[in-house]
Amino acid sequence: MAAATVPSLKIAVLHYQPRGEEVDPVVTHVTDALKELGHTTVTIGVHDIVFDLLKAIEDAKPDLVFNVCETFADDYRLEVNIAALMELARVNFTGSGTAGLLLAQDKILTKQLLEYHEVNTPNFLTFDGEAFEAFGRLTFPLIVKPARTDASLGIGKHSVVKDWDELTRRVRDIRKTFNDEALAEEFIDGREVYVGVIGTPTRPEILPIVELNWGDWDASVPRVSDREVKFGAMTDTSPYLVMAENIGPDLQARIERSALLAFRALKIRDYARVDFRISNKTGEPFVLEVNPNPYLEKESELAMGAEERGISYTQLIGRIVESAAIRHQLKVRPEKPTTGETPGVEAKDRSRAETSGS
Ligand SMILES: Nc1ncnc2c1ncn2[C@@H]1O[C@H](COP(=O)(O)OP(=O)(O)O)[C@@H](O)[C@H]1O
Numbered sequence: 001m002a003a004a005t006v007p008s009l010k011i012a013v014l015h016y017q018p019r020g021e022e023v024d025p026v027v028t029h030v031t032d033a034l035k036e037l038g039h040t041t042v043t044i045g046v047h048d049i050v051f052d053l054l055k056a057i058e059d060a061k062p063d064l065v066f067n068v069c070e071t072f073a074d075d076y077r078l079e080v081n082i083a084a085l086m087e088l089a090r091v092n093f094t095g096s097g098t099a100g101l102l103l104a105q106d107k108i109l110t111k112q113l114l115e116y117h118e119v120n121t122p123n124f125l126t127f128d129g130e131a132f133e134a135f136g137r138l139t140f141p142l143i144v145k146p147a148r149t150d151a152s153l154g155i156g157k158h159s160v161v162k163d164w165d166e167l168t169r170r171v172r173d174i175r176k177t178f179n180d181e182a183l184a185e186e187f188i189d190g191r192e193v194y195v196g197v198i199g200t201p202t203r204p205e206i207l208p209i210v211e212l213n214w215g216d217w218d219a220s221v222p223r224v225s226d227r228e229v230k231f232g233a234m235t236d237t238s239p240y241l242v243m244a245e246n247i248g249p250d251l252q253a254r255i256e257r258s259a260l261l262a263f264r265a266l267k268i269r270d271y272a273r274v275d276f277r278i279s280n281k282t283g284e285p286f287v288l289e290v291n292p293n294p295y296l297e298k299e300s301e302l303a304m305g306a307e308e309r310g311i312s313y314t315q316l317i318g319r320i321v322e323s324a325a326i327r328h329q330l331k332v333r334p335e336k337p338t339t340g341e342t343p344g345v346e347a348k349d350r351s352r353a354e355t356s357g358s
């Protein structure tokens, strides 16, 4: 795909910054990439004071905010409110807006939408505190999760239940601990793969498939990517990410089609990662969830998939900026610049900055 020309922009990298904690490496990775692409950068860390966030944006007057903020005030469910706030303040930002973040955050809503689009997801049962509602025929074991979880919060080997008694206990625990609806899904025993999608809904690119290799996982314990797998210290026996091999063309096509339909159905913008399980029993792929704001660090699944496609990390960040810049009409030129012009410098779109504060 011919690269569009994005003018040199002032870009604010917006990230979650709990007080007293170190800055997440993703902030440096994204900032360095943006600089390499010729943009000017500032970073804005937000914890729990919304006025500070608005003030920082107002002071910086960025052309674009690169949004890697996944939490607000220690509550990952407020990730969507950050996008809502930027929409209200008419700030241009990368990644999904309120709609995409909200739809994908709710795993039940996601499954209902995917069902409509005939994308395979595990049969499931919901419990909203009043009644169970089942979708499809269910066979134990099931995995029970909060409807709106992230980063495996509330998910572990204890989430896998083999009968109604265990199920009821988990559902109650989720209501108590997370004050959330519970989602119970058929536990799909099989390979776990991740698929990155980048670009606009009309011109998306599906990245090569990344797989979780389970390392020396104890065979008697259900394979669940819990917080230890995701964030624990790596040892020689830990699970690790690899490029998926031995995925036949039919399976690959099904996975790619599901990822694309999910991207569109959930109104995702610029980039996302779709998590799958491939059933050992039937060989079918099942979408587990869609991440509209996936971790974008250099070693992330998305970066690995991009690298395999020949898209360097810097180019990946550039592609995200490009997709957002097109949406926000930041004077992106679809063709290569004609010779003699300094790419983009004159083209800075400062209209937001000029109208703000009035
Ligand atoms: N239906 C399922 N079958 C098998 N494993 C599952 C299923 N749902 C979740 N898991 C396991 O739990 C992990 C976290 O679940 P996921 O729905 O992706 O939540 P999160 O938003 O916390 O990442 C998955 O990566 C997978 O290992």
Ligand SMILES: [Mg+2]
Residues within 6 Å of the ligand: 275, 289
């Ligand atoms: Mg996940």
